[in-house]
Amino acid sequence: MAHLWDAEVAVTTCQAKRLIESQFPDLIPADIQIMDYGFDNTVMNVNNDWVFRFPRREIAVRLLETEGKLLPLLAESGGGLQIPVPTYYGMPSSQYKWPFLGYRFVNGTIPSRAASVVREGESAIALARFLKKLHGTSVEAAEKHGVPYDELSRLDVEKRHPILEKNKDELKGLNLFHQVDKLETYLHNLPSKALPEETTLVHGDLHFKNIVVDKEGILSGILDWGDVHLGHRAIDLNLIYSFLTPEGRTQFLKEYGEVGEEELDYARFKAVYTNVVLLLYGYHEGQPHTVMEARNSLELALT
Structure with a gap:
């Protein structure tokens, strides 16, 4: 039975490693673990310092792009709580057709x-x-x-x-x-x-x-x-x-x-x-x- 949260594309850790290392050599070797996955994104822990999010559904792509532009501005304006600020902007390629983002790890526990x-x-x-x-x-x-x-x-x-x-x-x-x-x-x-x-x-x-x-x-x-x-x-x-x-x-x-x-x-x-x-x-x-x-x-x- 299909659910609202079912993925159109679910990136694996092996795929994520290839994508990240090919576009961001400074993260080689990329040690990657899946942290979580939501309705729209698969979330990866990279080298214990970074969090990468890969869209699981096409509807999430435009939202991720907007987020990439907006979050740095919100971080500059302050607000008292930590927010994830994008640092790595992954580009679509033959390996993965959508953009993806990497953020500095936000300290804390859900x-x-x-x-x-x-x-x-x-x-x-x-x-x-x-x-x-x-x-x-x-x-x-x-x-x-x-x-x-x-x-x-x-x-x-x-x-x-x-x-x-x-x-x-x-x-x-x-x-x-x-x-x-x-x-x-x-x-x-x-x-x-x-x-x-x-x-x-x-x-x-x-x-x-x-x-x-x-x-x-x-x-x-x-x-x-x-x-x-x-x-x-x-x-x-x-x-x-x-x-x-x-x-x-x-x-x-x-x-x-x-x-x-x-x-x-x-x-x-x-x-x-x-x-x-x-x-x-x-x-x-x-x-x-x-x-x-x-x-x-x-x-x-x-x-």
Whole structure:
């Protein structure tokens, strides 16, 4: 059965080694290990210093190219959290038809593999300051660097409700989520009021696989900017529901600034929708750490 995350092209470590060594001789000999793979990219650890991302689907190519232009500018403007800044720009060739990028390693551990995770206090403040800076970026400047608008209707409840219902039924059939009654209750109370008109620069795909924490468990970095676009900030604010505790959310909003109730309702919807998908993804891909963290994130989102 085909899944949303199935690859069109899955680069192997042998292929990646040939590509990297042929284009970047300073990385020879390239010691390569697969770190992870998402819906759009295969992620490789190279010589323990670099992370290379290779598109798995054609839809990811344009996004990766935009990311390559935008991230250096965001790094220069600062924001308090680490982001991966591209250093190596791989070119298409007869060996691999798409471009690929190499970044300096962002120190930290994804929450699903961290010894401890701080979900309020310093993490909440760091996230608030980072997103306030990101969401304050000039839309005109982002447009000039090729950042697209939201072409996937990420907050379209009417469009995504049937998918969420279908995924909920699969979770229930697989007995993957023990609070499915709470999820079903939520599905009867989805946001319906119109969102206020607003366009900001957003990361676009904030969830536990795209953030890292430091040794103390405090949020320290934001990864995978392949979905960066111009859209509504509620898309990013979903993380306050799937990562922070209720106390952490209060601390976040005090630092970030005023957010309307409708925006928060849509942010929660995005958190629920995303983590239902990630829970199924972890199950079907045989990733128990992903299953555990997605389950925890979904429980938080429903709290």
